[in-house]
Amino acid sequence: MSGRIATAERYLPARLLTAALARARGWGRSLPRPGDEARFWESLAEAVGDLGQGLVVLERGRPVQVNAAWAATTGYSPDEVLAMDSLAPLLPPGEREAVLARLTAASDAAGGRSFPLRMVAKDGRPLSLEIATRTVQLRRRPRVVLLVRDVTARRLSDELRAMQVALTRILNTAATFEAGAPRILETVVRSLGLWGGEAWLLDRDRGVLVRRGAWWAPAAEMGDFHRERWDLEPGLGSDLPGRVWAAVAPVIIPDLAADPGFRDAPAAQGLTAGAGFPVLVDDSVVGVIDLFGPDAAVLRAAAVEVMVDFGRQLGHVLERRRTEGALRESMARLAEVAATDPLTGLRNRREFDRLLETIPRQRFAICAIDVDGLKHVNDEFGHEAGDAMLRAVSQTLSSSLRGWDVVARVGGDEFAALLVGTGPDETAAAAERMRNAVRATSVPHGQARVSVGWAVGEPGADPRGVARLADSHLYGAKEAGRDRVSGGTIGLVPGLSRRSEWAARVDRAIRHRDLRIVYQPICRLDNGVVIGHEALARPPEMRAGESVEDLFSEAQRSGRMRDLDWLCRRLAIAGAPWGQFPHWALFLNVSALTLLDPVHGADQLLLILEAAGGRPEQLVLEITEREIITDLARVRQVLAGYRDHGVRFALDDVGDGHSTLELLTAANPEFIKIARSVTMTASHAGSRAAIKAVVSFASASGAAVIAEGIENELAARQTRDLGAELGQGWWLARPTEAGVLEVTGTRSVGRRSPELRSS
Numbered sequence: 001m002s003g004r005i006a007t008a009e010r011y012l013p014a015r016l017l018t019a020a021l022a023r024a025r026g027w028g029r030s031l032p033r034p035g036d037e038a039r040f041w042e043s044l045a046e047a048v049g050d051l052g053q054g055l056v057v058l059e060r061g062r063p064v065q066v067n068a069a070w071a072a073t074t075g076y077s078p079d080e081v082l083a084m085d086s087l088a089p090l091l092p093p094g095e096r097e098a099v100l101a102r103l104t105a106a107s108d109a110a111g112g113r114s115f116p117l118r119m120v121a122k123d124g125r126p127l128s129l130e131i132a133t134r135t136v137q138l139r140r141r142p143r144v145v146l147l148v149r150d151v152t153a154r155r156l157s158d159e160l161r162a163m164q165v166a167l168t169r170i171l172n173t174a175a176t177f178e179a180g181a182p183r184i185l186e187t188v189v190r191s192l193g194l195w196g197g198e199a200w201l202l203d204r205d206r207g208v209l210v211r212r213g214a215w216w217a218p219a220a221e222m223g224d225f226h227r228e229r230w231d232l233e234p235g236l237g238s239d240l241p242g243r244v245w246a247a248v249a250p251v252i253i254p255d256l257a258a259d260p261g262f263r264d265a266p267a268a269q270g271l272t273a274g275a276g277f278p279v280l281v282d283d284s285v286v287g288v289i290d291l292f293g294p295d296a297a298v299l300r301a302a303a304v305e306v307m308v309d310f311g312r313q314l315g316h317v318l319e320r321r322r323t324e325g326a327l328r329e330s331m332a333r334l335a336e337v338a339a340t341d342p343l344t345g346l347r348n349r350r351e352f353d354r355l356l357e358t359i360p361r362q363r364f365a366i367c368a369i370d371v372d373g374l375k376h377v378n379d380e381f382g383h384e385a386g387d388a389m390l391r392a393v394s395q396t397l398s399s400s401l402r403g404w405d406v407v408a409r410v411g412g413d414e415f416a417a418l419l420v421g422t423g424p425d426e427t428a429a430a431a432e433r434m435r436n437a438v439r440a441t442s443v444p445h446g447q448a449r450v451s452v453g454w455a456v457g458e459p460g461a462d463p464r465g466v467a468r469l470a471d472s473h474l475y476g477a478k479e480a481g482r483d484r485v486s487g488g489t490i491g492l493v494p495g496l497s498r499r500s501e502w503a504a505r506v507d508r509a510i511r512h513r514d515l516r517i518v519y520q521p522i523c524r525l526d527n528g529v530v531i532g533h534e535a536l537a538r539p540p541e542m543r544a545g546e547s548v549e550d551l552f553s554e555a556q557r558s559g560r561m562r563d564l565d566w567l568c569r570r571l572a573i574a575g576a577p578w579g580q581f582p583h584w585a586l587f588l589n590v591s592a593l594t595l596l597d598p599v600h601g602a603d604q605l606l607l608i609l610e611a612a613g614g615r616p617e618q619l620v621l622e623i624t625e626r627e628i629i630t631d632l633a634r635v636r637q638v639l640a641g642y643r644d645h646g647v648r649f650a651l652d653d654v655g656d657g658h659s660t661l662e663l664l665t666a667a668n669p670e671f672i673k674i675a676r677s678v679t680m681t682a683s684h685a686g687s688r689a690a691i692k693a694v695v696s697f698a699s700a701s702g703a704a705v706i707a708e709g710i711e712n713e714l715a716a717r718q719t720r721d722l723g724a725e726l727g728q729g730w731w732l733a734r735p736t737e738a739g740v741l742e743v744t745g746t747r748s749v750g751r752r753s754p755e756l757r758s759s
Helices: 003-008 014-024 035-051 068-074 078-082 093-108 152-173 177-192 239-247 301-339 349-356 374-381 383-400 424-439 463-479 493-512 548-557 561-575 602-612 632-643 661-667 685-701 713-721 738-743
Strands: 054-059 062-066 113-120 126-138 141-150 196-203 208-216 251-253 273-281 284-293 364-371 406-409 414-420 450-457 485-490 516-524 530-538 585-591 619-624 648-654 671-674 704-707
Touching: 035 054, 054 068, 062 078, 068 078, 068 126, 068 141, 093 113, 126 152, 152 177, 152 301, 177 196, 177 208, 177 284, 177 301, 196 239, 208 239, 208 284, 239 251, 239 273, 239 284, 273 301, 284 301, 301 349, 301 661, 301 685, 349 406, 349 414, 349 463, 364 383, 364 424, 364 463, 374 383, 383 406, 383 414, 383 424, 414 424, 424 450, 424 485, 450 463, 463 485, 493 548, 493 561, 516 561, 530 548, 530 561, 548 561, 561 585, 561 602, 585 648, 602 632, 619 671, 632 648, 632 661, 648 661, 671 685, 685 704, 704 713
Parallel strands: 450 485, 530 585, 585 619, 619 648, 648 671, 671 704
Antiparallel strands: 054 062, 054 141, 113 126, 126 141, 196 208, 196 284, 251 273, 273 284, 364 414, 364 450, 406 414, 516 530
């Protein structure tokens, strides 16, 4: 047997035909008596019937024998088939000559052939068959034996599976539903052999379905049918989409011409059947897909089942994108709120400090500005008068500088300005311009006056050092009598001196493992149950007012972040109380860029974990962002590798820093930590909206929400009421050494001092 036949026999009934022929020839190849020929064909028909296959025997192309299984497959009776001159009536009109020629070639081939074949049943149904042929010669009368297997259902299943894969790809790549709808409809229509379809989305405010996309086969003679439907907005129960909406289930119309909702117009265009399928979110209709074609037979049960599943999948994607959109909007509003001073509308101190870290490598200047006499105005005329003066001063300062300069309110009566690309002369002139402009500003009470201290930094200078020098000049101006300007230039030395101190700390920490690890509980807000602890690294000589972020910032600047990050991991894992709590988890901070570093994979971390006695499912890697992540495909790949071993993930400081919606969806974390800046302002509308959006996103993705910075009962109660189930902060429990975790106290909303428990 040729390689081609051997390959086909994995799917086609060629081997069954060989077995049936062998059984029919049970007495051997010779047929000594005339009666043996009839016995042979009877035996062959019996053998094929036992195999449940269809049998046709052709002599010179004309059917001379057929069994009941063939009749059941095609719908033709044996007598109807035997009355035919050939099998041409069973073949698609455009393929008859080619198929008959193929059958002739198969009968001439030594050993026979196996191949797929399309036929048409008596009722017009398309059939997908697998054919095996063999030529049998008895008494010099060659006959072609065809063994037939009906694989229509399997072929449809394969086509539907391919359609599902194509639809999933479109859903994942289309930017919007409107952009993907025509491609979705084209895929479904072509796969099911229909003529066209429409996609509708529910407009909840107006209570109607609005068409968002359509696709019709170019060969379909639809006239004005689909154009007339473009402006339709079906309500509940109206037209095919409205009926699907009302039924919350598929609606199949096998005969559109007889349906009162369509009258006679579709039939005149050649349409016969229609079907609508709901797009569902939690059993609520959010859209409808309707399809039209010339034959209802293609909408058989398997296709309906696939379309129902796709409707739920599409609904889930639409809901996820709606949630993502709401979260993106809320995070944008939150970012704006978090960066803005509510009284003056200027940037606030937090945003100004952030901008200092983004100064390009060129000369820059910082102005420190104080409003003189604001306390006197507040005391004599009230805080409303003081607020009016602050608003007037802020507008004047902004209008006195270039459009790209930044002015911020950094304290009660303190302002600051950042000027990039200016030298001492330009900065001194700008400072005098601001002072004089404020003097000319009219305010309801008192006189508007400011003192200005300025400092210029050379390219690469430490912005904080420049800001400190500007502050010192400001104090000098105030001591000299106020309403004055004072300034100077700073070189690289002060900034480098401060930076070198932190560089020494980084070097000492890495060389001598000189870090202290403390663990802060993460608790359920409703009952105080501890579900895990976050490991926090601290330099042992850290002074009051210093931030550990300076240590990591210097490590990042000097290219030693990977070494410091892995040192923190090792120390935290080695000191963790793995055996104290049965369902306890360690939350371990990891730099995103270090996590994505191909040099250190999951295996290295798992070895450290195993040596300490921990299990992968007890470890939660908390992704912290100190730089923007752009390679989201790499994020998915790396996290999948860790998750294969049972490690879970948390995304830190959502609502702050660089945490983006794209990273949220790429990481799909098991825990989402709301930033402290959001938690502590949960009484503000913007923060509440952001928390709700995060909770909604977490609910859709199956994540748990942790509110950071719970520093009082009000913050705990507000975030819990907004849907956060877990919390972390000093009001709940302070960070402690690993050895005393079992006696750490914690609180819960509604309780005063429950003792520490483990979930």
